């Protein structure tokens with residue numbers, strides 16, 4: 092290839108790469124509708140649940156609010172679609188929701204065989220067990236022949252049988268389609284244990300138990316449950332936006348960009364902060380968004396750390412430790428990809 096031709100080719104490729112992107116058909120539909128359709132749970136406090144005023148709250152809820160702020164310029168423009176474990180993937184596949192942001196575990200078959208893409212991990216979780224203290228059970232290994240309440244259409248149901256099969260222990264799963272009846276059954280004594288993601292057990296114990304101190308979360312964590320939002324396949328631009336809004340929330344914490352300081356930090360001399368806030372360089376262009384997309388995402392409900400503390404951490408009834416969900420440089424595995 093002549094030098095001139097190779098130069099022209101490189102220039103052409105660069106031009107395509109650097110061109111402002113069109114945000115894609117999902118964003119077009121969201122803009123036409125004026126709302127992001129966000130699939131949530133029917134009520135898992137800390138992640139997605141409507142409060143007594145009908146306001147949706149939680150970590151998964153705040154992720155959708157941040158995306159609505161980035162895309163529509165208004166965190167309030169979200170239509171919440173409550174979905175049971177069984178309903179959630181069909182709702183996303185059929186287009187009823189634009190995003191599923193609902194304590195959902197990223198696994199190979201879900202990612203590869205359902206016509207979906209997972210986007211990023213928003214909470215590293217694992218499956219545990221809740222028991223009544225009076226049962227004197229202090230380890231999952233003591234659950235021989237126990238009835239264990241569990242919801243269908245979950246990784247929970249599958250891990251439960253794997254775990255006890257591997258241990259050579261027989262248990263009797265009592266399976267429910269809906270969440271509310273499953274916890275009611277447990278607290279009425281129908282089962283000796285309840286199993287789900289440990290984060291949800293913290294909520295169930297703190298908010299649903301007649302007296303939280305009468306219940307105990309067992310020490311065994313029997314699985315990895317990386318929770319995060321999923322989108323439908325076939326729209327790479329939308330996948331990129333969701334992925335990068337989440338990384339922006341995580342990166343904002345690392346950079347010290349908080350909800351309260353977004354505006355003031357526009358005067359910062361740190362190039363990473365400037366780039367994040369769209370001062371000078373414009374990162375929004377390649378996502379088909381404007382230059383303030385990430386600033387608005389953080390202004391909506393804070394950075395990842397603020398979202399965590401308010402919904403599931405020290406500032407919430409769940410009081411979950413950051414643990415694995417701390418930043419990579421603070422002993423956790425949360426690692427925001429570089430916004431540059």
Ligand SMILES: N[C@@H](CCC(=O)N[C@@H](CS)C(=O)NCC(=O)O)C(=O)O
Nearest residue numbers: 132133175176195196245246270291
């Ligand atoms: N992370 C697991 C479990 C998620 C799940 O659906 N858990 C149940 C029990 S906490 C739930 O959220 N139920 C609420 C509902 O169906 O609305 C998965 O993705 O399968």
